[in-house]
Amino acid sequence: MRKFGVQSIMDYSVESDSLQNIEEKAASEIVCEKKILKITENEFDKIIKIFLKCVDTVANATKREGFAAIKLTALGRPQLFTKYSEMIVQLQTFFKAITGSTDNDIFLNKISKEEFLKRLEEFQIKIDNQIFEDWFKMLDTDEDGFIDYYDWEALLNEKKELIQMFTSFNVRTGKVEPLIQQFTEIEEQEFSNMMDRLLHLADYAKSAGVGIMIDAEQTYYQPAISRIVIDLMKKYNQDSCQIMNTYQAYLKKTLSTIEHDLRLSQRENFYFGCKLVRGAYMEEESKRAADRGYENPINPSYEATNEMYNKCLERIIKEHHNETNKNKISVMVASHNEESIRKAIQILKDEVIAPSENVIYFAQLYGMCDQISFSLGQAGYPAFKYVPYGPVEEVLPYLSRRALENGSMLQNLAKERKLLWKELKRRLLSGQIIHRVPIA
Numbered sequence: 001m002r003k004f005g006v007q008s009i010m011d012y013s014v015e016s017d018s019l020q021n022i023e024e025k026a027a028s029e030i031v032c033e034k035k036i037l038k039i040t041e042n043e044f045d046k047i048i049k050i051f052l053k054c055v056d057t058v059a060n061a062t063k064r065e066g067f068a069a070i071k072l073t074a075l076g077r078p079q080l081f082t083k084y085s086e087m088i089v090q091l092q093t094f095f096k097a098i099t100g101s102t103d104n105d106i107f108l109n110k111i112s113k114e115e116f117l118k119r120l121e122e123f124q125i126k127i128d129n130q131i132f133e134d135w136f137k138m139l140d141t142d143e144d145g146f147i148d149y150y151d152w153e154a155l156l157n158e159k160k161e162l163i164q165m166f167t168s169f170n171v172r173t174g175k176v177e178p179l180i181q182q183f184t185e186i187e188e189q190e191f192s193n194m195m196d197r198l199l200h201l202a203d204y205a206k207s208a209g210v211g212i213m214i215d216a217e218q219t220y221y222q223p224a225i226s227r228i229v230i231d232l233m234k235k236y237n238q239d240s241c242q243i244m245n246t247y248q249a250y251l252k253k254t255l256s257t258i259e260h261d262l263r264l265s266q267r268e269n270f271y272f273g274c275k276l277v278r279g280a281y282m283e284e285e286s287k288r289a290a291d292r293g294y295e296n297p298i299n300p301s302y303e304a305t306n307e308m309y310n311k312c313l314e315r316i317i318k319e320h321h322n323e324t325n326k327n328k329i330s331v332m333v334a335s336h337n338e339e340s341i342r343k344a345i346q347i348l349k350d351e352v353i354a355p356s357e358n359v360i361y362f363a364q365l366y367g368m369c370d371q372i373s374f375s376l377g378q379a380g381y382p383a384f385k386y387v388p389y390g391p392v393e394e395v396l397p398y399l400s401r402r403a404l405e406n407g408s409m410l411q412n413l414a415k416e417r418k419l420l421w422k423e424l425k426r427r428l429l430s431g432q433i434i435h436r437v438p439i440a
């Protein structure tokens with residue numbers, strides 16, 4: 001692949017379903033929660049060792065220019081991600097209710113102390129006045145007399161215990177309860193272990209000159225994943241794009257999520273790295289939403305997803321020209337869709353951005369759309385292949401899902417086969433059986 005200017009991204013392809021099995025197995029053998037924790041944590045410690053080896057492989061193979069892709073749910077119990085995601089969503093919902101915001105303008109709105117107290121009273125949310133005064137002062141870091149969404153989000157970090165202040169009467173349980181749920185002591189420990197593993201991996205990758213690309217997963221894990229990746233970007237993306245997040249264009253909310261994260265990168269001065277995909281869990285997401293009776297998070301049609309993909313790409317590239325974020329933006333067009341790739345190339349031309357500036361990367365899955373990856377690589381664009389690896393029994397569920405999700409890819413495979421035959425015929429007729437890569 002290197003000969004054709006194509007680099008690889010090693011993707012440890014374990015599904016969270018396989019990890020759930022680990023936990024179920026542990027639970028069926030031993031009932032004590034602490035022992036279950038020990039077993040699951042041992043498994044995650046084994047997985048982190050595989051990731052570290054992967055970083056070594058990437059460092060050796062790519063001469064400090066490659067990426068390792070990881071699924072965060074491989075480093076901690078999936079339920080932990082679900083619960084953390086719920087906490088984030090509850091926090092967002094609370095802020096939206098207090099400020100009257102929507103998903104699209106949540107990060108534009110702010111609220112004064114007086115207004116906040118008034119809204120709490122309207123919602124019959126109890127809070128001690130003096131505690132509220134101190135709390136407001138602590139969150140209002142720029143001391144402008146307002147709390148915006150970025151101040152508010154800090155509640156999940158160092159100011160976690162402050163969340164418990166907001167309580168209200170739960171009609172169902174008949175008790176006064178915190179509005180935002182908390183981790184139990186054991187979950188707190190698990191979360192901290194998971195973060196330790198992740199930070200160890202990120203430090204190791206940084207010293208090896210390897211970038212980390214975090215995969216996007218299902219919406220019930222994704223708020224937690226995004227939040228953790230943003231924290232990693234703040235820490236590791238101070239002078240380059242070492243950590244990349246993944247954004248799924250099939251979600252209705254994606255453009256506003258990108259807007260939020262770009263503004264945060266300006267505000268906190270870090271490099272913004274984004275892998276842009278359409279999204280791989282469409283059927284599962286739609287089914288889950290229908291079964292549980294909430295709004296389907298997926299765009300209503302393929303065309304709407306394509307439109308979202310283009311809008312996200314354009315928005316990110318616009319940021320490249322923003323003075324504060326100039327040269328601090330990278331986006332990977334991770335797609336087999338020829339239209340998206342053509343559009344990205346056109347944007348580079350229109351905006352006069354050289355391929356070597358690494359503002360836009362391209363990536364396809366290993367063994368799929370090779371005609372695209374190899375042409376891009378030979379033309380001097382930063383082209384990558386996602387190479388799945390891992391124990392066969394754990395990689396198989398991943399591969400079978402990719403095959404199912406990429407049903408449309410079968411058309412591409414037919415096209416690829418046609419192109420291969422055409423190339424074979426050309427070589428036979430021209431007597432050039434072995435293709436030599438032209439020197440750039």
Ligand SMILES: Cc1cc2nc3c(=O)[nH]c(=O)nc-3n(C[C@H](O)[C@H](O)[C@H](O)COP(=O)(O)OP(=O)(O)OC[C@H]3O[C@@H](n4cnc5c(N)ncnc54)[C@H](O)[C@@H]3O)c2cc1C
Nearest residue numbers: 215216277278279280301302305334335336337363364365
């Ligand atoms: C390098 C690489 C890395 C990837 N990493 C991730 C990842 O981290 N997380 C992840 O979730 N996926 C990931 N994917 C998979 C990706 O999200 C897509 O499932 C896959 O690439 C197919 O989309 P496409 O853009 O290549 O092609 P296309 O065939 O143009 O698009 C198919 C996609 O369009 C969307 N779509 C299809 N029909 C509809 C409809 N009726 N309504 C709304 N949307 C629709 C779906 O997302 C579907 O997968 C990755 C793909 C690549 C190439």
